[in-house]
Amino acid sequence: MTLAVAAMIGLGLWQLMIRRPQKLAAIEQLASNPGRPEIAFPRFPDDRLLFRKARGFCVQPVSSRLTGAGSAGFRFIVECRTGGAEGPGMLVQLGTTRDPLAKSVWKGGAVRGTISHAPDGRSMLASLFDRTPKRLLLVADTPAPGLAPNAAPDLSSVPNNHLAYGVQWFLFALVASVIYVLALRWRGRKPSPLPEREGSGVGASASEPPAPAA
Numbered sequence: 151m152t153l154a155v156a157a158m159i160g161l162g163l164w165q166l167m168i169r170r171p172q173k174l175a176a177i178e179q180l181a182s183n184p185g186r187p188e189i190a191f192p193r194f195p196d197d198r199l200l201f202r203k204a205r206g207f208c209v210q211p212v213s214s215r216l217t218g219a220g221s222a223g224f225r226f227i228v229e230c231r232t233g234g235a236e237g238p239g240m241l242v243q244l245g246t247t248r249d250p251l252a253k254s255v256w257k258g259g260a261v262r263g264t265i266s267h268a269p270d271g272r273s274m275l276a277s278l279f280d281r282t283p284k285r286l287l288l289v290a291d292t293p294a295p296g297l298a299p300n301a302a303p304d305l306s307s308v309p310n311n312h313l314a315y316g317v318q319w320f321l322f323a324l325v326a327s328v329i330y331v332l333a334l335r336w337r338g339r340k341p342s343p344l345p346e347r348e349g350s351g352v353g354a355s356a357s358e359p360p361a362p363a364a
Contacts, residue, residue: 151330155323162319170312181305184264191240191265195283201303202265206240206288208258209233216250217269219301223248226297227269227287230258241268241287245297256294263290266303 176198183201191206192199208230216224224247230240242261244254268287293299 151326155326155330158319158323158326162316162323165312165316165319170310170316173310173312177305177308177310180308188262191288192286195286197283199265199286200267200308201305203262204265204288205260205262206230206242207232207260208240208242210258211256212239214254216247216252219246222246222298222301224250224252225269225300226252226254226294228254228256241285243287243289243300245290245293245300247297252296254294254296261288261290262292263288263300264303265289267307 179198180201183199184203186202188203188205189199191204208228210231211228212231213229215227217227219225226244226247228242228244230242232240242263243266244256266287266289268285270284289300289303291300
């Protein structure tokens with residue numbers, strides 16, 4: 151138990167002293183990305199490029215899907231075949247719609263927008279163990295015909311939970327310590343002996359020799 155508590159405290163310190171400063175530095179860099187020069191949409195996932203202005207060329211839309219967009223309804227996302235610096239494929243968010251059956255007649259072409267994360271179906275628990283990088287998405291500046299404009303990607307969408315994680319590990323360590331102390335106290339208690347009832351002991355009065363006559 152002592153080693154487990156020490157490990158929990160170590161994990162809490164790691165979250166607060168290492169992971170949290172790293173995330174704060176990353177968020178500071180991301181905050182400056184919108185003002186940096188436009189780049190070609192990256193071939194491979196790189197979270198350091200989030201919120202950068204980018205351009206790409208969709209040779210041909212391969213497939214499309216709708217995903218939830220909160221109050222905006224649905225995001226219309228297209229999987230594109232590419233042939234340039236974007237690499238083997240590119241995801242483009244063409245706009246939003248409130249129609250769950252919406253279709254787009256967009257045929258592809260040049261796209262300019264902002265780099266964001268593509269929708270990810272992994273749960274929070276699964277993402278703790280699956281370190282596969284999230285795929286990137288180009289949020290188009292100009293919506294396709296029939297779609298509403300996209301909202302600009304928001305820096306507040308980047309999670310920064312390391313303070314909460316650190317506090318949670320310290321709380322786990324505290325709870326485990328309390329349980330361990332209570333368990334030791336319970337084990338240290340010896341049950342008090344039961345009082346003997348009269349005549350119930352070994353060699354009861356019925357077997358004792360009679361007292362001599364006076």
